[in-house]
Amino acid sequence: MREERRRDDRNFRDRDDRDGGDYRDNRDNFREGGRDRRPSNSYNKKKFCRLCMDKVEFIDYKETRMLFPFTSERGKITGKRISGLCAKHQRDITTAIKRARIMALLPFTATQVPLK
Amino acid sequence: MNEYETLYILRPELSEADQDDLGNRFSEIIKKHKGGVLFNLPMGRKSFAYPIKKLKQGYYYCLDYAANGSVVKELERSMRLDEKVLRYLTVQRAPDVDFEKRLAEVKAKGEDKLKELSKEGSETKLDSNKNKNDDNTETMEE
Numbered sequence: 001m002r003e004e005r006r007r008d009d010r011n012f013r014d015r016d017d018r019d020g021g022d023y024r025d026n027r028d029n030f031r032e033g034g035r036d037r038r039p040s041n042s043y044n045k046k047k048f049c050r051l052c053m054d055k056v057e058f059i060d061y062k063e064t065r066m067l068f069p070f071t072s073e074r075g076k077i078t079g080k081r082i083s084g085l086c087a088k089h090q091r092d093i094t095t096a097i098k099r100a101r102i103m104a105l106l107p108f109t110a111t112q113v114p115l116k
Numbered sequence: 117m118n119e120y121e122t123l124y125i126l127r128p129e130l131s132e133a134d135q136d137d138l139g140n141r142f143s144e145i146i147k148k149h150k151g152g153v154l155f156n157l158p159m160g161r162k163s164f165a166y167p168i169k170k171l172k173q174g175y176y177y178c179l180d181y182a183a184n185g186s187v188v189k190e191l192e193r194s195m196r197l198d199e200k201v202l203r204y205l206t207v208q209r210a211p212d213v214d215f216e217k218r219l220a221e222v223k224a225k226g227e228d229k230l231k232e233l234s235k236e237g238s239e240t241k242l243d244s245n246k247n248k249n250d251d252n253t254e255t256m257e258e
Contacts, residue, residue, distance in 0.1 A: 061207075062123065062159070062178065103123055103205050104164035104174075 049086035059092045061099035064106055074110040117182045119213040124204040125174040135175055145191050151183025152215040154222050168202050182215040
């Protein structure tokens, strides 16, 4: 709740600035929001594609164990930012998950009642 | 000749003989069109992630073959017409394959056998299948 409010405040200020706040205001904003807010550790750490490290060349859609970690709780495909994959492997994983869904190996949505 | 892989799901109530019959029929279609079957791998009875035609489980088969594109058309046609097949999906594994070479490779790599991980999974499912099967029929009657 508090977080939301703060964000709103910031937006409000941003808008103000655009309307002609002075230079100092802008600078303050830059410090508070934006880059400085990130913890320095995570900012500098570079993510490497897990599948590239393992040198995976072919992703089999039948192996759900391999695909499952790249889906969210709701059965959605996780984005590149979260999965940390490179563009190529993200693409391959995506098509594999979609194929697995067609063959009922993976669910389309988690709202579909789990079968026992 | 390209290498294709067709994964198809059969109805859960089929007997083993029925399943083999269908497998043979599909293989014959491929052979008739001058293609070669690399393997027809039963992946066991698996439960679906969501119901298909109100069914909860089905027999998965993985059919790999080297053939021309026209064979896929014919094979899929016969699968579509057969009501024992719940669903199928054909994927091209590799373009321009030599059948004999590929067959030797498959046997060397053991691609025509279930991988250990997936085998364990299917076995555990097979054990608990009997009870599930009863449930299945009950719900269907309702």
